[in-house]
Each structure stands twice: as structure tokens, then as C-alpha cells.
Amino acid sequence: MKVIEKINEMQEIAGSLRKKGNTIAVIPTMGYLHDGHCSLIRHGKEIADAVITTLFVNPTQFAPNEDFEKYPRDFERDFKLAEATGSDFLFHPSTEEMYPENFNSELKISGITEKFEGKFRPAHFNGVATVVAKLFNATLPDYAIFGQKDYQQTLVIKKLVKEFNFPIKIIVAPTMRETDGLAMSSRNVYLSPDERQKATILYKALCEGKKAIENGELNRINLNNILSDTLLTVRGIVIDYAAAADAETLDEPDVFNPNQSIVLLIACKIGKTRLIDNMMVLKE
């Protein structure tokens, strides 16, 4: 696996791969890879000729009070994991390479970005959209693969691609979970053993919500209450949101249509660690 640190070099490699008729899948990550990331790399290997994993902890998607500084980083480990999983390239630019002095552009997606995560992390999705557009132009992929765990982010990226006409197919791969249901996340490393135990409540709440929908519950407030009530069985949990919404638009009708695909979204704090998770209940 080749490590690339410069945007120009990455573009040249990607451009020459494409000229040879090879397809490219990109897996954007902030590193500290876990099996969720590895499943995305493996998926990339299945559908494309070359896989580029990007590793960049993007400062512009963190607010000043958030965990940019302490976000876990381990380049050696990430290198080994990505290589062992079959990634062909690891694109690992420095912050100065991505945001040189006097950088002052921003890509803003309105609408879908404004609720849920957008409400609690106001500049987050602008930072995500901006860095993803840059990573797309650096790696020139045919496919970009994202994990469903960041559900609202996948909608924002689909909108970015659609509205700016990036010639890229976005693939959303299922959330990988620990045996007890906890969604894999680089941030799980922040959890103490006690908090780690408590954190399983997110998955339990989502399962309760899903079960209720499958049993015919379509009243949004009732569904939200089922999520919250389950979460609040854990002492000290702080809920940012626990909500049912339209899976495509994130609209929140009073009562869902029986033919509407619903996503259940949770963000909450356990101790100092903020966790998110989601579950879709698809209708055909």
C-alpha cells in the first residue's frame, strides 16, 4: 500500500488509473480504523479496481469545544489495518496541505443539515461537505463509500454529490456493531468500562423503536418517547435527540405513512462521550 501525502500526487495517480480504464473507490476516514472502516475497504475492493483510503482528521468539522485535539490517532496501526484489508493507497495529507494559509472557502448545504446533528453541531456539516468535496477532487473516485452510522452525513453527502454534480456514486454500507450491539466508533475508546456497558442502551432503544414500528406504531411522538424512555433507564445519560424521521428527507410528520421509510436517530452523552447511532425501518 502506497502512502500519498500530497494532493497533486494523489490526483496524478488517480487520473492515470482512470486513463487506464481502472475504477476507483474512495473510503474517507478520520483514521483510528476499526472493523467498520475495514468493511468499507473490503466493499471497495469488491466493486472497484483500486481502493484509496483517506486518513485526515478534519479540523473544520469540529467546533472549538469539541474533541479535535484528543480525537484518537495512531498512524502505524491505521497503516497496518488498511494495508492488511487490501487498500491500495492511503491518502494522508497534512492540515497545511488541505488548508493552506489564507484558505477561506466553504461549501454550505442548507435544509437537511439544519436539524439533529446540525442543531447541536452548527458548523459541522459545512466542514464535512467542504472536506469531502476536496477529497473527491483529490482522489477522483467512481465510488465513495460511507458508513451508515453517520446517517445524516450520508444524506448530506448524497445532496452534495447531486447538487454539485460530482460524477461519483455514493454507497452507504451498514453500521458494524460489537457483539452486544454497540455501533463501532473511533470514539468508543473514550468510554470507561462502566460507560461502555451503559452505551449498549443506544442499540436497545433503536431496537425497541423498530419493534414498535413493526407492530404498527406510526405516531412520531410515541416513537420518540419509546426511544427516550429506553435511553433514560441509564442513569446520567444526556439525550441530545432521540427521534423518528423520514429516512430520505428527515421530515418529521405527526404520524408516519405506513409506506414511508423511517429512520430512528439518537445522539446522547454518556459521561463526557457523545455517541450517535441510528436504525432504518424500510418500507418497499
Added chain:
Amino acid sequence: MKVIEKINEMQEIAGSLRKKGNTIAVIPTMGYLHDGHCSLIRHGKEIADAVITTLFVNPTQFAPNEDFEKYPRDFERDFKLAEATGSDFLFHPSTEEMYPENFNSELKISGITEKFEGKFRPAHFNGVATVVAKLFNATLPDYAIFGQKDYQQTLVIKKLVKEFNFPIKIIVAPTMRETDGLAMSSRNVYLSPDERQKATILYKALCEGKKAIENGELNRINLNNILSDTLLTVRGIVIDYAAAADAETLDEPDVFNPNQSIVLLIACKIGKTRLIDNMMVLKE
């Protein structure tokens, strides 16, 4: 020359050209082509295998009080001119194709966009940057060619390309002028015969400013006064700005450095018609 109206079709054509090893030059225009545009198309033919002229009057770069509705349009004439000049494709999307319902993205470039045109047309450059990013992704060019007449726009587009890492070389081609010096512009059609005569004052003012610099005048206020004083010899002219600035950064020092490339920028109204023009005084 083939006319393409759909983004998908344009991307497929551009993608397959590139796969065959052909290079692409794009000439973004709002139509009502004049010899300035034709010179850009000719330049494209010289440097690339295929030339795509885009024709789209972009509503998002006009403010509500501006001339979007009455902006001159003549598709038949544009088609003939572009074809005769050697353009291979005319990309001519509808507004609905470019901005479908619920479109709500925006690309924002700060800094360089905030003065001169940005001060008088506050949302203009966001509209330009957004549509140009979309046109780049639709036409996948190796080169994009813009006229120097929209000087600040060329700086904004260079910044867009640099900051979002578009793998595209931006080429700025000289302003084409009428025999009496008036910069060619689709908006010149708005001018009455009397106003058309008065409009030559922009070029005269720029020449006066350039002469002064070449004679050693480096005081910015003095240079601005030379521009304004010349313009104001025309009765009824309204100056938005008439200013000397650093040609790369648009910075406005009190006194220019003898080794600094300077751009002289003018925007003014003659009757109801707003005209812009500029001239560079390069230092090696």
C-alpha cells in the same frame, strides 16, 4: 457541433473523451456571444482536443434588482457563432436541470470576494463559484478559459480551483475590445448610441492610469483620482469604484511597491447600464 442539455449526458461524453486520452477545454458563457467569447473558443481549440462551450444565464449570480430577466439571449445566433468558431459541444442546460426543486447548496469563497464587485453585488460571487463548480463537474475539463474582462471573477475562480482542488488549469485570456477601446460585453447592447459613445471613457481612464504608473506614480489615492477624474469628464456617469489594487490579492496599499503587479479596476453606470473594465500593469 452537438447541443447537450442534460448534465448526465454531458458527463458521459466528457468522461468517454477523457478515457480515450482526449483533453477538454471548457468555455463557460452566459451566451449572447461576441468576439471576446469566440477568442476564448479559438484558444480552447489550440490547446485541447475538444472544446465545450457552456451557455447558461445563471440566475443565482444576479441580485433581484439586477438584469437577469432582460439579459440578452439569442440561442440561434449563439449556436451558429459557437459552431462556426469550432466549438465541439454546446452545453445548454435549463434552469431546472441546474437547480432542481429543493436545491439549496452554496459555495462560498471569502476574502477576495468581499471588495469591489462583491461590495456592490453581495451574493454575486457565491452564485458564480457555485455554478462554475457545477459546470466543472458536468464537463470534466482539463482547461477552463475565462476572459480577463471579469478580472475579479478570474481571481475567484482560481481560488475556487485551488481551494477545492479541482484538477483543472485556469486560463485567463485578454479582453477583446472594439476599435475605440470599449471592452466587448454582452451588456453593451443595452447602450443607446449616445451612451455607447460615452462608454469609451472606461478604456481612456484605464489608459491614463496605466500611463501614470509607467511614469512612476505609485500612490494609490493619486491613481484612483486619475481614474475617477477621467471618468467624471463624462456627464451623468455614476462610479461604483475606480481603483488600483494588487493584481493578485486585490490588496490596496497606500503606496505600491515598484515591483508589484497592479490592476486598475472600474465599475460604473452610464445611463441604466453598468459596465466594468480593467487593465493590468505587470511587473516582472
